[in-house]
Amino acid sequence: MAAYLIRRLVISALILLGVSFITFFLLFVLPADPVRQIAGRSATAEAVENIRQQLGLDQPFIVQYARYLGALVQGDMGRSYLQKTEVAELIWSRLPATLLLMAGAIFCELVLGLTMGIVAALWRGRALDQTLMVTSFVTVSAPQFVVSLLLLYVFAVKLGWFPIGGYGTFAHLVLPAVTLGILGSGWYSRMMRSSMIDVLRADYIRTARAKGLGRARIVLRHALPNAILPVIAMIGIDIGVFMGGIVVVESVFGWPGIGQLAWQAIQRVDIPIIMGVTLVSACAIVLGNLLADLIAPFIDPRIKLR
Amino acid sequence: MKKLLASTAVMLALALPGVAQEYTPDPAAKPGGTITITYKDDVATLDPAIGYDWQNWSMIKSLFDGLMDYTPGTTELRPGLAESYEISEDGLIYTFKLRAGVKFHNGREMTADDVKYSLDRVTNPATQSPGAGFFGAIAGFDAAGEGGLSGVEVVDPLTVKITLSRPDATFLHVMALNFASVVPKEAVDEAGADFGKKPVGTGAYKLAEWTLGQRLVFEKNADYWRPGVPFLDSIVFEVGQEPVVALLRLQNGEVDLPGDGIPPAKFQEVMADPAQAARVVQGGQLQTGYITLNVTTPPLDKVEVRKAINMAINKERITQIINGRAIPANQPLPPSMPGYTADYAGYPYDVEGAKKLLADAGLADGFETDLYVMNTDPNPRIAQAIQQDLAAIGITANIQNLAQANVIEAGGAGTAPMIWSGGMAWIADFPDPSNFYGPILGCAGAGEGGWNWSKFCDESLDAKAVEADSMFDPAKSADRLKLWSDVYMGVMEQAPWVPVFNEERYTMKSERMGGEDALYVDPVSIPVNYDYVWVKQ
Numbered sequence: 001m002a003a004y005l006i007r008r009l010v011i012s013a014l015i016l017l018g019v020s021f022i023t024f025f026l027l028f029v030l031p032a033d034p035v036r037q038i039a040g041r042s043a044t045a046e047a048v049e050n051i052r053q054q055l056g057l058d059q060p061f062i063v064q065y066a067r068y069l070g071a072l073v074q075g076d077m078g079r080s081y082l083q084k085t086e087v088a089e090l091i092w093s094r095l096p097a098t099l100l101l102m103a104g105a106i107f108c109e110l111v112l113g114l115t116m117g118i119v120a121a122l123w124r125g126r127a128l129d130q131t132l133m134v135t136s137f138v139t140v141s142a143p144q145f146v147v148s149l150l151l152l153y154v155f156a157v158k159l160g161w162f163p164i165g166g167y168g169t170f171a172h173l174v175l176p177a178v179t180l181g182i183l184g185s186g187w188y189s190r191m192m193r194s195s196m197i198d199v200l201r202a203d204y205i206r207t208a209r210a211k212g213l214g215r216a217r218i219v220l221r222h223a224l225p226n227a228i229l230p231v232i233a234m235i236g237i238d239i240g241v242f243m244g245g246i247v248v249v250e251s252v253f254g255w256p257g258i259g260q261l262a263w264q265a266i267q268r269v270d271i272p273i274i275m276g277v278t279l280v281s282a283c284a285i286v287l288g289n290l291l292a293d294l295i296a297p298f299i300d301p302r303i304k305l306r
Numbered sequence: 307m308k309k310l311l312a313s314t315a316v317m318l319a320l321a322l323p324g325v326a327q328e329y330t331p332d333p334a335a336k337p338g339g340t341i342t343i344t345y346k347d348d349v350a351t352l353d354p355a356i357g358y359d360w361q362n363w364s365m366i367k368s369l370f371d372g373l374m375d376y377t378p379g380t381t382e383l384r385p386g387l388a389e390s391y392e393i394s395e396d397g398l399i400y401t402f403k404l405r406a407g408v409k410f411h412n413g414r415e416m417t418a419d420d421v422k423y424s425l426d427r428v429t430n431p432a433t434q435s436p437g438a439g440f441f442g443a444i445a446g447f448d449a450a451g452e453g454g455l456s457g458v459e460v461v462d463p464l465t466v467k468i469t470l471s472r473p474d475a476t477f478l479h480v481m482a483l484n485f486a487s488v489v490p491k492e493a494v495d496e497a498g499a500d501f502g503k504k505p506v507g508t509g510a511y512k513l514a515e516w517t518l519g520q521r522l523v524f525e526k527n528a529d530y531w532r533p534g535v536p537f538l539d540s541i542v543f544e545v546g547q548e549p550v551v552a553l554l555r556l557q558n559g560e561v562d563l564p565g566d567g568i569p570p571a572k573f574q575e576v577m578a579d580p581a582q583a584a585r586v587v588q589g590g591q592l593q594t595g596y597i598t599l600n601v602t603t604p605p606l607d608k609v610e611v612r613k614a615i616n617m618a619i620n621k622e623r624i625t626q627i628i629n630g631r632a633i634p635a636n637q638p639l640p641p642s643m644p645g646y647t648a649d650y651a652g653y654p655y656d657v658e659g660a661k662k663l664l665a666d667a668g669l670a671d672g673f674e675t676d677l678y679v680m681n682t683d684p685n686p687r688i689a690q691a692i693q694q695d696l697a698a699i700g701i702t703a704n705i706q707n708l709a710q711a712n713v714i715e716a717g718g719a720g721t722a723p724m725i726w727s728g729g730m731a732w733i734a735d736f737p738d739p740s741n742f743y744g745p746i747l748g749c750a751g752a753g754e755g756g757w758n759w760s761k762f763c764d765e766s767l768d769a770k771a772v773e774a775d776s777m778f779d780p781a782k783s784a785d786r787l788k789l790w791s792d793v794y795m796g797v798m799e800q801a802p803w804v805p806v807f808n809e810e811r812y813t814m815k816s817e818r819m820g821g822e823d824a825l826y827v828d829p830v831s832i833p834v835n836y837d838y839v840w841v842k843q
Contacts, residue, residue: 032711033755036718040358040436041731041757042745047438048755050431083350084499093518149550157554164555165547167520251346254547256519264347269711 004305008293012286019282020275024068027271028061034269038081055081068275077279078272080265087276090261097167098257101180101250102242104173106235108181109188114231116185117192118219121227124197132189140186148179148252165254176253180246184238188231196227225299232299236292240285245277329377329384331534331838332821339841340540341562341819343833344552348519348545351502354487355428355435361565363484364831365543368524368536370487370507373402373421373466374478378835379824381592381642381737383478387416387488387508397473397778402481404464408531410490411512418460423491425468426454437485440735443474473776475786479736510536510837519546524836537840553814557582562816562841565833570684573629576814589827590642591811592734594635594742596727597677597692597804598759603723605673612801614663616653618699624691625807628684632807638742638794640808642829645739645790652798652805660699672700678722680729681707688806689726717759725759726806737829739790743771747797762802767793818842 035057039048052058056067071078077087113136120132155175156164162175199205200223208218245259258277265273297303345361352362354370375386385391388402408416428435429450441447445457457469470477480486493506505513508531511524522543526536543565547555552564553572568576568586576582599606599615606612621634636652639645664670677696679689689705696703703724708716710730716722734741745751749768751758774789797803813826813833821839828835 030712032709032715033718034711036714036755037711038434038436040439042439042735043436044439044442044750045753045755047431051434054432054434079499080350082356084353084356084502085351090518097519149548152551153554157558164558164560165551166544251546252548252551254344254544254551256517256546260348260546261519267710 001305005294008290012290015286016279016282020069020072020279021065023275023278024065025061027269027274028064030269032269034081034271037268037270072279077276080273081270082268083270083273087272090273091258091276091280094256094258094261097255098243098245098259100173101176101246101255101257102239104177105180105184105242106238108177109184109238110231110235112181112185113188114192114228116189118196118224120189120193121196121200122219124193129193133193136186136189138186139182142183144179144183144246144248145252147183148176148249151175151179152252165252167254167256172253172255176249176255179249179253183249188234191231191234192227195230196223199223199227202226229296229300232295233289233292236288236290237285239288240281243281243284245281331378331537332840335537335820335838335840336842337537337840338539339537339818339843340542341538341816341839341841342542342544342560343563343565344544344547344555344561345565346545346547346549346552349522349543352505352513353502354484354489354505354507355424355433355437356502357484358436360832361543361545364828364833364836365522365524366484366487366505367509367831368511368541368836369505369509369513370484370489371408371509372482372484372486372488373404374482374486376482376737376830378831378838379822379828381644381829383482386482387421388481391478393778397776398470400468400470400477400481401461402466402468404466405531406464408508409529410493410508411506411527412490412493414490414492416488416490416508417463418466419463420488420490421466422454422458422460424488425458425486426450427489427494428485429455435485437483440480440483440485443470443472443477443480445469445471447471473778475775475778476736476738476740477778479738483736511541514540521545532837536837538836541836556814556816559816562819563833564814567833568812568814570629573631573812582814585815585817587813587815587823587826589811589813589824590640590829591809591827592640592643592737592829593809594638594640594727594732595632595688595806595809596635596638596732597806598717598722598725598727599802599804600720600723600759600761601800601802602720602761603675605667605669606675606723608667609800610663610667611669613653614660614667614699615696615701616801616804617656617660617663618701619692619695619804619806620655621806622655623695624688627687627691628807628809631812632809635805635808637798637805638747638803639739640734643734643737643739643742645787645794647791647795650795650798653801657698664699664701670700672702674702674704675723676706677703678706678708678713678716678725680710680713680726682710682729685726685728688728692726714757718755718757720754720759720761722759727759731757739787739794740771740775743790743793747802760802762797762800764796764800767796770796 035048035052039051079086116132120129123129156162162171166172205223208222245257245262247259247263250257250259262277297305349362350359351357352366354366357366371386373386373388375384377384387405387408389405391400391402393400404418410416427433429438429441429447444455446455459467461467490506494501497504510527510530512527514525515523524541526539549566549569552561555561556564599612601607625632625634637647637650677689679685686707693703693705717725732746745757747758747762749763752761752763770793774786777786811827815826818841820842825835825838
C-alpha cells in the first residue's frame with residue numbers, strides 16, 4: 001500500500017510537470033504578445049521592450065520555464081501581469097466558491113445520474129429505458145447558457161423561489177448546482193446503466209436470484225457496489241472539470257468561481273493566471289483520480305493496490 | 307536659460323475656451339442612498355497608473371483626482387486639484403497652483419510633492435503603466451526612471467511647474483487623464499504591487515470593501531474637497547454577472563445600473579416597452595468602428611482598390627446588425643469630436659462605381675484576402691456583412707475569427723490585410739482630435755507592434771499633425787481644429803480605413819436614479835458620473 005502510494009505520487013508529480021511544460025510551451029508559441037496587453041495601445045517600441053525585459057519575457061523559452069518552475073517549487077505562482085496581484089491570492093479567493101459548487105453539482109449529478117442509470121438498466125429495452133436514455137442525450141448536448149438562463153428565469157425571476165444569481169447562502173447554491181447536475185447527469189446515467197447491465201448478467205447475481213432474494217436486495221446490496229466502480233473513477237475526472245471552471249454557468253449565476261478568472265486571463269494573455277489555474281485544476285484531476293483508486297478496494301475487496 | 311525664460315515670459319493667466327465655468331449640480335439632488343451596479347468582467351485593478359479598462363476607468367475617476375478634470379456630462383476641461391494654472395508664452399511651461407487643504411483618504415494633506423511623485427511614478431518604466439506614453443511631451447520623459455522627471459518641479463508646497471520639451475496643445479487633457487491622478491507616496495510604498503487593490507486617493511469616494519471576484523463597495527468621502535458632492539452614501543459594484551441576468555435583476559428592482567448596458571438580444575424588447583424605454587438614456591460616444599486596409603499588402607497598396615472597398619460597404623446595413631445603436635461614419639473622427647468635418651460627404655455606397663474602380667486597377671475579376679475579426683458578438687456578424695459586401699464587387703474575404711489578443715498581434719505585426727476594429731478600437735482617451743491620429747493613423751503607430759494596423763504612414767500628414775499639436779495658444783484653437791480637419795481629410799483621400807460607424811451609448815437606469823441625463827452618458831465617465839448622480843428614495 002505504502003509503496004503503491006509512493007509510486008502513484010511520483011507519477012502524479014511527473015504528470016504535473018508534463019502539464020506545466022506543455023501549457024507553458026503553448027503559451028510561449030501563442031501568436032499573442034502579453035507585453036502588448038500590459039503596455040497599452042499608445043506605448044512606444046522602447047517601452048514595450050523595457051517591460052519585456054522586466055518580466056524576463058525576452059529570455060529563451062527554457063530559461064523562462066526554468067524560472068517559473070524555480071519560483072513554483074518555492075510556492076510562488078507569480079503575479080498577474082495585468083492585475084499585479086498574487087496569482088495564489090486570486091485563485092485562493094475563488095477556491096471556496098469553486099469547491100462548494102463542485103460539491104453541490106457532483107451531488108446533484110450522482111443523485112440524478114445514478115437513479116436514471118439504475119432504473120434504465122432494470123427496465124432495459126422498455127419504453128422507460130428509452131425515454132431516460134434520450135433524456136440523458138438531450139441533457140448532455142443541451143447548451144449550458146440556455147439551460148442556465150431558463151432555470152434562472154423560471155425559478156428565480158418568475159417564481160421567486162431562489163435569488164437571481166449571486167453567492168453566499170444555500171439558496172444561492174441550489175440553481176447553479178441543479179443546472180450542472182442536470183447537464184452532467186447524462187454521463188453518469190449512461191455509464192451507470194451499462195455498468196449495471198454488465199453486473200446484472202453476472203453469475204453471482206443469477207445465484208442470488210436463484211436463492212430467492214428480493215429484487216431490491218439484489219440490486220442494492222449485490223449489484224450496486226460492483227456497478228458503481230467505474231462511476232467513482234468518473235468523479236475523479238469530474239473534479240478536474242469543475243476545478244478548471246464552468247465559465248458559462250458561473251457567469252449566468254454570478255458565481256465567483258475559478259472559471260471566470262481563467263476565462264478573462266485567457267482573453268488577455270495573462271500567463272501567470274493561466275498557468276496557475278491550469279496547474280491547480282491538473283492537481284485536482286490527478287488527486288481526484290488517485291483518491292478514486294484508493295477508495296476502490298474498500299468498495300470491491302477483489303481490487304488490490306499494487 | 308530656461309529659468310530666465312520662465313521669469314521673464316509674460317504668463318498667460320487664463321481660461322482656455324472650452325474651460326467651463328463652475329458647474330451647478332442638480333438643485334433637486336438629495337444626499338444619501340446606495341446604488342448597485344453590475345459588470346460581467348472582474349475589476350482588474352484600481353491603481354490609476356495601471357487601470358485602462360471599460361469598468362475601472364470611471365471607478366478610478368471617483369477614487370482619485372488629477373490636476374485637471376471635466377465638467378460633468380461634457381468634454382469641457384475644468385480645474386481639478388489645481389486651483390488655477392498659467393501657461394508661459396512659448397507654451398513650454400505650465401505652472402499649476404494647487405488647492406489648499408485637500409486631503410487623501412488616509413487623512414494626510416495633498417501637496418506639490420505628491421503631484422511630482424505621481425507623475426514620476428506613472429512615467430517610470432518600472433511601473434509598467436499603459437498610459438506612460440501620454441506624458442511624452444514632459445521634459446526628461448525619455449530619461450524617466452527611478453530619478454523621476456526632470457521637467458516636473460516643486461516650487462512650493464502648493465505650486466508645481468511642469469516644463470515640456472515641445473509645445474503640446476493636448477497637455478491639459480493629458481493632465482485630466484486617470485494616469486495623471488495624484489497618489490500618496492506612503493500608501494503606494496506600503497501596499498507595493500497591491501496598491502491597485504488598496505487604492506488611496508483624494509476622490510469623492512473611497513474603497514470600503516473588495517471581495518475578490520464578487521463585489522466592491524465604495525463609500526462617500528465625507529471630507530471631499532468639492533462641496534456638496536458626492537450625493538450617494540455608497541456604491542456597490544457586483545462583478546461576474548451576465549448582462550442578460552443584470553437586466554432581469556434591474557427589472558426586478560435589485561440593480562440600478564447594468565454596467566455592460568442592454569444586451570443586444572434584449573434591446574428591441576426593452577425599447578418596445580414604453581416604461582422601460584423611458585429609463586434609457588441615449589448619447590454620443592467618442593468612438594469609431596472601422597476596417598483597416600493594410601497599405602503594404604498588395605493589392606491593398608493601390609489607392610483605387612482601397613477607395614473601391616470604401617464604396618462597397620453598406621454601412622446602413624451594418625448599423626442594423628447592432629440594432630441601430632450607431633450612426634454610419636464617413637471619416638475617422640466621431641461627430642461629437644472637435645475637428646469633425648461636418649461638410650464632408652465621404653465615399654458613397656456605390657457597388658457599380660466600386661467595381662469600375664477595381665477594373666481600373668486591373669482587378670476586374672476581384673481578388674482573395676483575409677478579414678480579421680475579434681470573436682465576440684456582434685463582431686463576427688459584422689464581419690459576415692462586410693464579407694458579403696465585398697463579394698458583391700468580386701472580392702473574396704476569408705474571415706479570421708480570433709481572440710482579441712491574437713487579432714491585435716496580427717494587426718501590429720502587419721500580417722492582417724484587413725481588420726474589423728470592433729471590440730478593440732478606437733474609443734478616445736480624451737476629447738481631442740489628436741487622440742485619433744498618432745497611434746492609429748500616424749507613422750509612430752505604423753511600426754512593428756503598433757496600433758496603426760493599416761501601416762499607413764504619410765510624412766506630410768504627420769508634419770501637419772505635429773504643427774497642429776504645437777498650437778497650444780487657446781486663441782488659435784479654431785485654426786488648430788481646421789488643421790486637424792485637413793489631416794483627416796488627407797487621410798480619407800488615401801483611404802487606409804473604411805470608417806463604418808460611430809457607436810451611440812444607451813444607458814439604462816432604475817426608476818429611483820436621479821440627475822440630469824447628461825450624467826448617464828457622460829463622455830468621460832462611463833457608464834455614469836458617480837460623483838453627481840443621486841437616488842430619489
